Amino acid sequence: MTGAPSISGTTRLYVVLGHPVAQVRSPALMNPLFARLGIDAVLVPVHARPEHLERIVDGLRCVGNVDGIFVTVPHKAAVVALADRCSPMVEIAGSANALRRDADGSWYAENFDGLGFVAGLVAAGHEPKGRRVALVGAGGAGSAIAAALLSAGVDRLSVCDPDTARLAGLRSRLDAHWPGRTVTSAEPDLDGADLVVNATPLGLDPDDPLPFRPDLLPPGGVVADIIMHPRETRLLREAAALGHDVHYGIHMLDGQLDSYRAFFRLTDVPPTTRPRDVGHRARPYHDTRG
Template identity: 80%
Template sequence: MSGTPPGVTISGTTRLYVVLGDPVAQVQSPAMLNPLFAELGIDAVLVPVHAKPEHLERVVAGLRCMGNVDGIFVTVPHKAAAAGLADRRSAMVDVAGSANALRREADGSWYAENFDGIGFVAGLTGAGHDPKARHVALVGAGGAGSAIAAALLTAGAERLSVCDPDTAKLNALAARLDTHWPGRTSTSAQPRLDGADIVVNATPLGLKPGDPLPFRPDLVPRGSVVADIIMKPRETRLLREAAGLGHHVHYGISMLDGQLDSYRAFFGLG
């Protein structure tokens, strides 16, 4: 039985892309990118690679030694570490402090970019929830959360409240954001949802069935949008309970949908 996606043929000329994570069972990018490769007639395949944090540096170094690996996609919990392993970084990576894509350059070096925030905002806006001039509460200041914070401010969010129990990580993000958008970000260790038009879960909470809620949906202001970045399961407990309370909900898969055109341009996929 073939393990390759329909329409994908693996041969000695096939170019490789990998997505690194811990875990990787939830990743959706292979199911979206491999059909795109087939549609465009590109001899390439994207495969998931389970890499634990203590092995990440060695894995990335090993991939550098593989002559047919053209790019790396990065998911939880490696996005901040991946930014530090790149040889060069975009301005977005420097602001966010994290990367979700590494491209192999002609000289063999890794160039890092982050499309999480761009993709999230594109998906949010496409669903009719433009963050411009809105108050957004963001829960989670990790790799994805940091990129989303920068993209929301770039998109014109009037106020951004970011919460994370890791105060060192939270303060470092706030300092980077204030350099570009002074006075528009507030921080807290616990979620502050008062007055929020859009509330975003940018933590991994929701990947596992027994995970606690990242915040209480009953404390979200009436009429607000509740968004999750978790892609699998599509309907997390947070979104299910928020919808039951009458809130508009926004699914995590929209973040990846919003990144596809950016990935195509970044990796030169036609």
């Protein structure tokens, strides 16, 4: 199967929630996957403003043929409270980027941003183990990336975010698992960093300011951006012009593909054969079982 998906009355639905959604790349990744696997499903973008998020998620829970929800900016933290169960990674990061409807009708939250980012780094030849990393942004994606980088063995992680309360919460959760390996600050701390990651939305708009000044980086470092569209942000252009290796945002999504296949069970149990919940919302609770 190639080309546009064929939509019928049996088609299973997946959505990606964001504000905005024009930049999302997950439909271009997942819809060809559905086609290759012969799965009658489609992923579509849904523009969800923050003040409408809970109502939209509640509505999607009531739609009997919705199997999964992908989540992008700025909803990754807020959506955790709308899940029935969440993974250990979600507990550490405090954010989720995917929700799966299970056979009992409950919704299980996971976060693949960090795992996908690290997988993309490794595939591009930028092994994070032993590196000194500066991470700019402690939001939904940044928090998951922080946990994944520490798990991958970075030597030192510096995280900055102007939201001091959010930063303190993340630091506490990270220290519980990887004590003494994280430092935090309100402004970017680039001192000695050989990998710097922009995990903020700065760069989605061409008029956005830079998240940090690449001219302050030591020579020979890698500059990574998680923004996927535009592919080449102003940050990456300026970093490349200064001689730094650059790492594009699309690599993070590419690195998540196998994880999504397993999480949504796209290779073992066809979605059309799984029991469905037609609207009952279970009482929310958090579970650390995978």
